[in-house]
Amino acid sequence: MPAADAREAPGADRDADDLRLLVAAAESAADIALGYFRRDPQVWHKENASPVSEADYAVDRHLRETLLAARPDYGWLSEETEDDPARLDRARVFVVDPIDGTRGFLAGSDEWTVSLAVVEHGRPVAAALIQPATATLFTARAGHGAWIGGRPLALAGARDLGNATVAGPSALTARLQREAPGVRAAGYVASLALRIAMVADGRIDLAIAKGKAHDWDIAAADLIVVEAGGVLSRFDGAPIVYNREHPRHGALAAAADPALLARVAAILA
Structure with a gap:
């Protein structure tokens, strides 16, 4: 739990209470996921050929039971x-990815996360994103900042594309490099949530994603990067709104500067 939150009186703020709940759930979920990590869990494939493992299901079950027991009125x-479309009528909704970056998880990489957010009025208000293999915890609360391991985040990334370090699909990164040869490729990070959070903690300057992201991929990371002082934006300029009937988003990018994102969108759109 971030030190700034720990000093607040219990129950003094609903977002703070929800953040405490998310942090506890993320940490226990991380322990469950690590129990399957690098131990050859059973794997199935969805209709879109993406893998899902018994670890994904075990973490999802734990989070659903834990979070909804504490907040039965949330979606x-x-x-x-x-x-369940009933979520559309709830004031607050848990948006969860039990394991974001399942391919990385199954390959034994440490680039996977457990992503948790509370959304209200279409925007995240509390977020916890944990990278279990490295014991790294990102947290954020709307209007109160973002933290990594309890340390406040203050984004100071590149604002010139020619000096930017970029993580994302290789084809998109290559297109940026053709337009701005100074772009440095950081490689592909399996967890999109982690890719975005890496902008918030300064490891990279720009995170990009193709138009396949869903609410659960980005809600927590969105709040983290915004509260750190950055921006997450769709290439087409449409606002990112959560808990809609169809929770899918177009191609997007995160960076420190809206002007940098506008240039990226002009190149990649």
């Missing part, structure tokens, strides 16, 4: 739970 949206 639920998770990659690994059949969607």
